[in-house]
Amino acid sequence: MEVNALIKVGAVFKGDKIIPKWFVWEGRKYEIKEVNYTWQDRQGIEVLYHFAVTDGINYYELSFNNQKMVWKLKKIDINHDS
Amino acid sequence: MRTILHLDMNSFFASVEQAANPALQGKPVVVGGGIEKSSVVAAASYEAKAYGIKNGMPTWEAKKLCPNLIVVTGDMAKYLHTSKEITQMLTRYTDLVEVFSIDEAFLDITHTKERFGGEIAIAKEIKKWIWERFHLTCNIGIGPNKLLAKLAGELKKPDALIILRPEDIPHKIEKVEVSKLCGIGPKLEQYLKEMGIRTIGDLHRFPREKLVKRFGMVCGERLFLMGQGKDSSPVLPYYHETEAKSMGHSYTLPKFTCDPEEVKSYLLRLAEQVGRRLRKEQYRGNIIHVSLGFGNFKFWRKQKKIEDYLDDGYEIYQVTEKLAFSSSSPLSLKGKPPEAIRFLGVSVSGLVHHLDQISLIPENETKKKVLKALDEINNRYGEFTIERAAIMKVILPRKTGMVSPRSYRLASK
Numbered sequence: 236m237e238v239n240a241l242i243k244v245g246a247v248f249k250g251d252k253i254i255p256k257w258f259v260w261e262g263r264k265y266e267i268k269e270v271n272y273t274w275q276d277r278q279g280i281e282v283l284y285h286f287a288v289t290d291g292i293n294y295y296e297l298s299f300n301n302q303k304m305v306w307k308l309k310k311i312d313i314n315h316d317s
Numbered sequence: 318m319r320t321i322l323h324l325d326m327n328s329f330f331a332s333v334e335q336a337a338n339p340a341l342q343g344k345p346v347v348v349g350g351g352i353e354k355s356s357v358v359a360a361a362s363y364e365a366k367a368y369g370i371k372n373g374m375p376t377w378e379a380k381k382l383c384p385n386l387i388v389v390t391g392d393m394a395k396y397l398h399t400s401k402e403i404t405q406m407l408t409r410y411t412d413l414v415e416v417f418s419i420d421e422a423f424l425d426i427t428h429t430k431e432r433f434g435g436e437i438a439i440a441k442e443i444k445k446w447i448w449e450r451f452h453l454t455c456n457i458g459i460g461p462n463k464l465l466a467k468l469a470g471e472l473k474k475p476d477a478l479i480i481l482r483p484e485d486i487p488h489k490i491e492k493v494e495v496s497k498l499c500g501i502g503p504k505l506e507q508y509l510k511e512m513g514i515r516t517i518g519d520l521h522r523f524p525r526e527k528l529v530k531r532f533g534m535v536c537g538e539r540l541f542l543m544g545q546g547k548d549s550s551p552v553l554p555y556y557h558e559t560e561a562k563s564m565g566h567s568y569t570l571p572k573f574t575c576d577p578e579e580v581k582s583y584l585l586r587l588a589e590q591v592g593r594r595l596r597k598e599q600y601r602g603n604i605i606h607v608s609l610g611f612g613n614f615k616f617w618r619k620q621k622k623i624e625d626y627l628d629d630g631y632e633i634y635q636v637t638e639k640l641a642f643s644s645s646s647p648l649s650l651k652g653k654p655p656e657a658i659r660f661l662g663v664s665v666s667g668l669v670h671h672l673d674q675i676s677l678i679p680e681n682e683t684k685k686k687v688l689k690a691l692d693e694i695n696n697r698y699g700e701f702t703i704e705r706a707a708i709m710k711v712i713l714p715r716k717t718g719m720v721s722p723r724s725y726r727l728a729s730k
Contacts, residue, residue, distance in 0.1 A: 275394075278700075
């Protein structure tokens with residue numbers, strides 16, 4: 236499900252890596268249990284860092300824009316197996 | 318003797334999606350184009366392949382074979398980034414890395430393998446790195462040339478490491494179908510079948526003279542050498558510049574249309590995209606092609622050679638419009654209703670590199686300046702930040718299937 240909402244994120248910048256730890260969306264805090272996949276993309280001079288993460292239940296795609304310094308929740312995949 | 322390593326990612330797009338979302342692991346997954354009714358399978362997971370689902374199959378057909386099939390909309394940025402990062406890692410072992418496609422590469426490690434403990438140690442290290450970084454598996458084939466290295470990687474899937482040595486030819490691949498050899502497509506396979514050649518063993522034993530007589534000197538000789546497991550083609554490193562022969566864009570419409578205005582809008586957007594790519598790579602071309610696709614995979618194509626070399630999308634569009642609505646086009650056959658179309662393609666060939674003459678017509682110089690300014694804005698703020706108002710109503714989603722080789726190669730040295 237596409238969301239594309241601005242969110243608040245707690246992340247650790249470790250060396251050249253960004254590790255998101257939690258995010259707040261619509262007033263609720265989600266603890267990130269695992270970062271499953273990371274990749275980058277460009278929009279002009281802006282670099283978008285993408286993170287496929289899970290809170291142990293559902294799957295989320297977060298992105299960080301290095302020029303605008305904003306985090307977005309791009310997508311949610313509800314895990315129907317859990 | 319050379320040592321060539323061939324790397325082939327297993328079910329690449331689908332495996333990336335399964336790695337990004339572990340809820341998809343172990344399930345039949347296909348990556349599609351996103352347009353539900355017209356999309357085709359760009360990649361299928363091994364679980365989906367077990368149902369007989371193949372790449373290129375319409376998604377509805379795949380769903381018939383497997384009602385539980387999960388269709389994921391492809392994300393090319395994810396695949397391009399993964400491919401580039403893997404290629405970057407491969408260059409640790411040699412600078413002779415040929416990016417063969419978005420999920421395949423050749424490495425010539427003849428002169429560097431000993432530094433890393435030999436070819437098997439390198440292959441194992443590469444597999445380990447890819448697994449640890451992305452949770453993806455790959456096949457690695459090792460051979461004395463590109464032909465055998467690629468064939469080795471085809472022998473067992475997934476997650477295999479296979480070596481073919483010259484002394485293994487032909488007994489180790491005696492019963493392998495000729496179609497597994499790189500360069501033998503369905504048509505050639507059929508011709509060979511008609512001559513009684515089904516396996517590599519058959520090809521190995523087939524007389525050279527008969528192959529030359531049937532396929533001509535160049536192709537016949539090449540087939541004979543393939544049967545002997547010989548191939549002298551070099552690994553072309555990623556920084557080896559190849560001249561582009563043509564540049565184009567195509568699009569499958571979400572629904573059939575015979576509305577001329579809609580067709581024109583799509584043509585203009587495709588032409589603008591082609592123009593943008595030509596300018597980015599500093600090419601201009603003077604042969605303009607247009608393709609129209611109808612139901613039942615019927616296509617109509619027309620091209621025109623023009624005097625000027627173009628890189629302006631609007632000028633390219635003007636030629637394609639004339640071609641698409643010419644008297645012979647199914648869109649404007651006199652006395653007949655226009656046929657509804659589903660697919661549009663625009664491409665430019667007859668390319669020349671770095672042709673930038675100052676025009677004597679001031680208007681042309683002004684146009685060039687405007688295009689340069691538009692390109693600068695789009696370079697800085699992203700594609701389609703600024704574009705013609707006429708095409709704003711048609712948006713082409715990013716494609717999942719074929720991408721230009723230039724988009725996944727590493728930057729030249």
